[in-house]
Amino acid sequence: MISILYALGPIFLLIIIGFAVKRKELIAPTFWEPAEALTYYIFFPALLLQTTANADIGELEVGPMAFAIVSSMLLVCALVVKAKSALGVDGPSFTSVFQGSVRFNTYVGIAAISSLWGEPGLTLIAIAISFAVPLVNVLCVIVMETYGDSPHRKDGPPELVKLSKAVFKNPLILACLLGLLLNGLDLTLPPILKPLIEILARASLPVGLLCVGAGLHLRAIKQAGQVVVMTNMVKLVGLPLICLAVCYGVGVEGLTRDMAVFFCGLPTATSSYILARKMGGNAEVMSGIITMTTLGAMVTLPLILLLLNLL
DSSP states (O other), X not given: OHHHHHHHHHHHHHHHHHHHHHHHTSXXXXXHHHHHHHIIIIIHHHHHHHHHHHOOOTTSOHHHHHHHHHHHHHHHHHHHHHTHHHHTOOHHHHHHHHHHXXXXXXXXXXXXXXXXXXXXXXXXXXXXXXXHHHHHHHHHHHHHHHHSOGXXXXXXXXXXXXXXXXXXXXXXXXXXHHHHHHHHTTOOOOTTHHHHHHHHHHHHHHHHHHHHHHTOOHHHHHHHOHHXXXXXXXXXXXXXXXXXXXXXXXXXXXXXXXXXXXXXXXXXXXXXXXXXXXXTOXXXXXXXXXXXXXXXXXXXXXXXXXXXXXX
């Protein structure tokens, strides 16, 4: 347990530092949005490109891991939709519950998995991002189009096709695909470009985690009510346990099992708030879910690792 806390402690402390810096306004409030954009478009793609281009993928069980993650997410999506009437929430609030139950924070995931499993772990999460991001985004847009507050959406046909195009322009996905292509063709980055990518990659984790902390809103938890607690349990406990059961069912073991279960237990992505605002979701509930899953993950992720170590 001590080794787990040593690995995850610095990550959670960076998130807390980001929250404190934002709250005390030690940095101009206008800093955070461009900092997150810089991380999203440059720093994290550099890290993922570097990792996938140099990785030894041959010994990693990518297929079983992908099946475990995808099937677990689809099952949770189906259960959440089935339970809508029992939740007692309106359509916009339900879209926030749905997003909160399946979306994942890549910043926290990459930082934690890098600390825990090094290069093999980074390779696996890069591959997981390349297939999980499109799947989750498409599912969330379908739910937003079905249950969202229609006056806040644009008139016309569903934006599924538009979003699908945007997903495949996602810099994280493009970086993963380019890295895998270079890896498969046994090519290396040019001498000048390679050290540049390495320098940019080093900035990704600290800046990204500080931005996660700056995005926390504690008041939103109280304002959103009990639905936040329920979503927190589904995302941080239900989804990883379902993934663990699937792993046992299909024989996923070792690093790929641990990475898949840990990946499913990540807190909700901060980008969920933007989608909620743009497509008629309940942004207040979404903000509460993001904040509580991020804080809750500080407890549940170490417990998940402890459980995996005992199995």
